[in-house]
Structures are given as structure tokens and as C-alpha cells.
Amino acid sequence: MKFSDKIYETLKELVAVPSVSGTEKENLASEKIYDMLSNMAYFKENKGNFGIEEVEGDYLKRKFVWAIVNGKQKSKNTLILTGHFDVVGIEEFGHLKSVAFDMEECTKRISQLNLDKDALEDLKSGKWIFGRGTADMKCGIAINIELIRKFSEDQDFKGNLLFLAVPGEESNSEGMVAAVPFLLKLQEKMNYDYCGAIISECSIPQNKNEEFKRLYMGSVGKIMPLFLCVGKETHVGEPLKGLNPNILVSEVNRILENNPDFSDQVNNITTPLPMCLKQMDLKELYSVQSPLYAAAYYNLFTLSMSEEELMNKLKNLALEAFNNVLYDIKNKRERFVKKSGKEFQCIEIEPCVMTYEELLFEVKSKDKNFGDYIKEKVELWKKQNKDNQTIAINIVKETCEKYEDKKPMIIVSFIPPYYPHKYLEGKDEKSKNFIGAIDKTIEYAYKEFDEKIIKEDFFMGISDLSYTGIEKNQNLSNLSSNIVGYGTSYNLPLESLSKLNIPAIVFGGEGKDFHKYSERLNVPYTLNVTPELYKYMIYSLLK
Template identity: 75%
Template structure:
């Protein structure tokens, strides 16, 4: 078989295994990848060069798979090829759910579902294959596996080629986060010098008629602000005597939802404005008492803004929201007092906003072994299979309840998952060499395949490139103190990420409609062109 035929065959086998994110079925995909590697002659003779590793304390016992091919000429230079092996669910496939993981059948019958004009044209062209995981991103894993197989035969390169297939990218990137200490260990024990990382996610065309493909020089970051609002409880018959925390979360939402002041920008790339992912009070049962607590958390994307600067903006917005609610409540009380014959004394509140880091510091100074108490509760919540976000809300609630100076307030924090933004700028020798290899590959694509490839600043779909390192100028202490549950329910290895700081790009085939039933992969570019471009880039980097 040709290389392109091998990649298709491997893709077909991988797609046939569901591996839906956040379920134990992800392990089926990891085990299949491990078996594929174990059958390669190179790994039969070098069993110490590949393996499958457990993700510590993972609810679903998920794993990541790794493999290292050493070039004939020894060098510490090591290039990473990586992608995620999980996929999202298939509910939207309707009556075609039974064939969503069958490339041939799904491609043949996808028109039975309602296709938009572009998807229908692609279907009729015969130039695309359909099915869950085709483009996001089992093609990338299949490509990496067959590139590893190819390079393991002659090994005519200098250095090392390291393959990682990670779980959980579609949930909280548990696989890549778990792989960071592994990469750091190789760095220490084998003295690997990471020349770069290629995330094999597909490029996404912006319109059907464009004649270009993309290599992404960075990835968008994601941070999730949580606003934990404490009100003043009261009987529902006397609502103006209290402070309903739902009013606080509602005002925060009014100020923050789709607010372009929180859109980040680098060159011509602008992030989408923030949006609320969940807003709720914490009252569990019905009663005629108003809620005491409410919480809301948001999706917020970054390209360049520091977490410190962002936290300052969020605190100012919270203060504005608090004051707006108090002023509105005062006006409503005044109007009510004019109507009511009973002159009632109402409690006056003052706006109070704190970061979680500030609150935690105060509580730790007042409560002995506070971390131990929280850790015990976190372990219980994990056993109940609460998600990271619910656990984070509970942690803030427990922290506040141990605080001696209680009263209405807004506590601002960050909650999992956290994705640092990354951008390959060519500021050091390693990055410059990587960019030179990219430029050679782009020229090769034009000269030999007449393919126009551009360098785009950021992959905007959020991906594991975020966990290939981070800027050494970040204030890690400030960041970690404001990520709720850091080191407990969310073990993000910030120090190891800072140490790695691997230059990286997103570069793969061409795909469309990620997470939709019309997910599809372009055949010609993905199977005939990209594998040759990968070989060109690898040889350029591992000279």
C-alpha cells in the first residue's frame, strides 16, 4: 500500500472505535493505537520505546499513548507529533447514529440528513469523506501513526521523533495535561531538547471557494471566570430587607455577556466576546427564604492579555455590577416606602469584591489545616462524579463559609479548564529554526503540489497546543492562587509547562464542521499532499 492508502486504512479503523470523550470508551481507542504501534517491526525490537500511561486519578481510567523513534544519528533534538484520540457524541446524527463511526456508510448515506448548501456540494463532489472523528481528529492520529511507521524503517534523520496520542481533549484536556510531566521527565532523564511540536488538527477553510490552506502559528487561550455571589437572605414577604444574589449574577451577565471590551486582539485576529456557560443559585430545596448564594461562570478567550490584567478588569466589572444592584435596590425601596404606610428600617449594604486568592489567604490565616479539610471534601465530590466546575463552586462556598468577616460580596476566580494562549514568534534560535522549516514546507507545497498555504496567527478552536509550554514571564503564583481547586481537583502542572516552553504549530489535513453531523475531511489534500509535507518538515527540523 502507498502511504496515503495506509493512512486511510488506519483512519477507517480508528473511526470505527467510538472513543467518546468523557467516557470509558476512550480507552478502546488508546488500546487500539497501542496495538497498532506494537505491531510495527521497530517497536517489536525496541519495546522500551513505546508505552501506554494511566492518567492519574482519572474517573474513567483513561490513558495516553507514546512512542519514540530514534534516528540513526544521535542528537538530543526531539520533535513531537501529537493529537487527541477522543471524539464528541453523535446524538445529532439521528437515524444515522448506527453508521456515524463507519466512514464508507456515512459518506454514502449522509445526504439522508438535512445538508446545508456547502455540505451538499461537498457530498456531491465526491472529494470529502464523512463521519464522526474524520477531521476532529482521528485523521491527525492516523497521519501521525503512519508517519511514525514510515520514519521507523530507515531512520535517516538526526534526533528523535516522539508521538503522543492523548485522551480527553474534548473535555478538559486530561490526556495532554497528564503528558506534560512525562515530557518533562524525558527532558530530565534522556536530556531531550524539544525542537518543536506539531498538533495534527485539520485546518478549517473560511469559505468554500478559497484556494488556500493554513498552518496555525499559535492557538487561542481559554480562561473561565467564576463569579460567586453572596447575598443577604430574607423572608420572601420582605424582599427589600435582603439582597438576592441572583440580582448580582444577573447584573454581571448584563455587563459581561457578549461584551467586546473583553475580546482580545493580535494583528487581524479578534476573539469572540465572552458568553455565560452557567448561571445558577445554590438553593437546593424550596422554601420561603431567598437564596444566599448564586454563581455564574463564563467562556473567555485570550490571545495576548495576561491573567493579571484580566482579573483586574473582572474585579472592576464586578464592583460596577454590585453598585448598580445596590443603587437599583435603593431606588425601589424609596418608591416602596412612599407607597407603604409602615415605615420599615432597611439594612444598608456596601459593595464588596474579592479575588479567590485574597479570600483563601485570609481563611488560611484563620483556619488550621484548611487545605486538608478541603482536600477531604474534594475527594468525596470526585467519588460523586461531580464535574470540575461544580467542585470549584463548592470549594469557593466552603472557603467563604470559613471566613470570619461574612457579608454580601462577589468573589471572582478562575475555574478549570485553563488553556494558555500560545504564539510562535521566532524570539529564540529554536523558534527561528522551526519557522524556517515551516517556510521551506510552504515553498515545497507550492512548487511540487501547487498548494497555497498561509501562516495564520491562531487556531481558534482551542487545542492541546496550549499545553506544550507557557511564557516564562507569567506570574504563576498569582495565577495558581486564583484557579479554584488548583492542585486538588485540577492538577495543572504550571511549573513543568513553564520549563518546557516548546515552540509549536497546528498543522494537519483539511476538515469542516467539527462537532456537527456534517463533519468531513477533504480526501486529496489530506491523503496525497499533507503526508509529503510532514516528511519535508520533519527532515528540515531533524537535519
């Protein structure tokens, strides 16, 4: 059987597993991959070279799978091939949901759904196969499995090849986050040196009829600012004697939503504009009293901006919003006085903006048991199946309630998930060697397959590449202090990340329309060319 045919059959088996992210069915995929590895002769003889590990503290008990092939010639150089096996849901497939995980049947029947011109042309060409997970990203997992099989059969290389398949990338990257301490322990135990990592995500065409594929030298980062606004309660009959936090949070949203000042830029790459993901007040029951708390959190992408720089900008924005609200209330009060002919006594309010780190410090200085109190509350919220974002809001609210200075304020923080931006620059010898292998592979692709591959700075879809290391100039203490729930509801191994520093790229086959019913994979390029490019890069690094 040809190598491409082996990959096709493995891909077909993997796609058939309905491993929808955030469900227990992700475990079906990890077990399937583990079984595939178990049946390889190399791992029957080397049982300590592969395994399946549970994601610590995960309520779904999801697992990641790993396997190591050692070359005949010993070396500490270790190349990682990794990807995620979870997929997004299939609701948009409508009456074709029953065939969404059967790539052959889905391809036969996909024209029953409304396809755009590009998707219809791809279908008619016979070069593309449709189905959930074909491109995002079980093709990458299938290629990696068959490469591990091949390299385990001859072991004709110097060093080590490590395969890692993880869950949860489509949710909060729980799998890759959990794999970070594992990779670090493995590195220390076996004296490995991770010379590179390939995240096997597909190249995504940006325009129709592009005559090249993309290799991504980095991945965009993501950080989620939370603004918790504290008002002053009052009766609806006396609105000027209080401060409605909904006004504060609305003004924050007016300024921040789509604000280009918060769009990061490196070279010719510009991140999408910030967007509010949720805005609400925290009042649970109806009454004629104004709310006390309101909150909003946002999606922000980063390429080079430090969290410290971003926090300063967010604090300034919150202060601007607070001043705008007070000025607006003053003007409206004066207009109302003229209209009614009556004077109204208003409360005196000074704008106050704090970071979560500052607030927590004040509370803990007065209450030494506050940390234990919050841990108990977090465990309760977890049992109630609240998501990380809701838990983070609750933590800030509880902290505010313990703060002695009861006054209107805006608390600025970051909430999960956090994805560091990462870019391969060649600052050290290891990175330079990896870039050299990349450049040689690009030349090989053009010479042998007439395939043009361009290096793009950043993969603009969030990826697990973020968890292959963290920039050395990051203020880890400041960052961890302002990520709400860090160490309790959100286990992000920042220290381990800072020690890993693996040069990494996003490079795989070619796919289109991720997360849509028209998701599809370019079969000739992905199954015939991509594996050969992987082999070339592996031999370039492990020689």
C-alpha cells in the same frame, strides 16, 4: 501499497473505534493505537521506545500512547507529532448513528440527512469522506502512525521523532495535561531538546471555495471566571431587610455577557465575546427565605491578555455591578415608600469584592486545618461524580462559610479548565529554526503541489497546543492561587509547563463541520499532500 492507501486503511480502523470523549470507550482507541505500534518491527526490537501511560487520578482510567524513533545519526533534537483520539458524541446523526463510525457507509448514506449546499457539493465531488472523527481528528493520528512506521523502517534522519496520542481533548484536555510531566521527565532523562511540535488538527476553511489551506502559528487561550455572590437572608415579607444574591449575579451577567471590552485582540484576530455558561443560586430546597449564594461562570478567550490584567478588569466589573444593584435598590425603596406611605428600615450594605486568593488567605490565617478539610470534601464530591466546575463552586462556597466576616460580597475567581494562549514568535534560536522549516515547507507545497498555505496567527478552536509551554512573563503563583481547586480537584502542571517551552503549530489536513453530522475530510489533500509536507518539515528539522 501506496503511502496514502496505508493512511486510509489506518484511518478507517481508527474511525471505527467509538472513542467518545468522557467515556470509557476512549480506552478502546488508546489500546488500538498501542496494538498498532506493537506490531511494528522497530518497536518489537526496541520495546523501551513506546508505551501506554494512565492519566493519573482519572476516574475513567484513560491512557495516552507514546512512541519514539531514534535516527541513525544521534542528536538531542526531538520533533513531536501529536493529536487527540477522542471524539464528540453522535446524537445528531439520528437514524444514521449506527454508521457514524463507519466512514465508507456513512459517506454512502449521509445524504439521507439534511445537508447544506456546501456539504452536498462536497459529497458529489467524491473528494470528501464523512463520519465522526474523520476530520477531528483521527486523520492526524493516522498520518502520524504511518509516518512513525516509515521513519522507523529507514531511520534516515538525525535526532528523534516522538509520537504522542492523547485522550480527553474534547472535554478538559486531561490527556495532554497528564502528558506534560511525562514529556519533561523524558526530556531530562534522555537529554532531549524538543525542537518543535505539530498538533495534527485539520485546516478549517472560513469561506466557500477558498484556494488556500491554513497553518496556525498559535492557539487561542481559554479562561473561565467565576463570580460567587453572597447575599443577606431575609423573609419574603421583608425583602428590603436583606439582599438577594440573584440580583447581584444578574447584574454581573448584564454587564459581562457579550461585552466587547473583554474580547482580546492581536493584529487582525479578535476573540469571540464572553458568554455565560451557567448561572444559578445555590439554594437546594424551597422555603420563603431568600437564597444566600448565587453563582455564574463564563467562557472567555485570550490571545495576549494576562490573567493578572483580566482579574483586575473582572474585579472592577464586579464592583460596578454591586454599586449598580445598591443604587437600584435605593431608588426602588424610595418609590415604594411613596407608594405605601410607610418608612422601611433597610440594612446598611457596603460593596465588597474579593478574589478567591484573598478570601482563602483570610480563612487559612484563622483555620490552619482548612486545606485538609477541603481535600476531604473534594474527594467526597469526586465520588459523587460532580464535574470540575461544580466542585470549584462548592469549594468557594465552603470557603465563604468559614470566613468570619459574614457580609454580602462578590468573590471573583477562575475555575477549570484553563488553556494558556500560545503563539510562535521566533524569540529564540529554537523557535527561529522551526519557523524557518515552516517557511521552507510552505514554499515546497506551492512549488511541488501547487498548494497555497497561509500562516494564520491563531487556531481559534481550543487545542492541546496550549499545553506545549507557557509564556515566561506569567505570574504562576498569582494564577494558581486564583484557579479554584488547583492542586486538589484540578491538576494543572504549571511549573512543568513553564520548563517545557516547545515551539508548536497546528497543521494538518483539511476538514469541515467539526462536531456536526456533516463532519468530513478532504481525502486527496489530506492523504496525498499533507504527509509529504510532514516529511519535508521533519527532514528540515532533523537533518
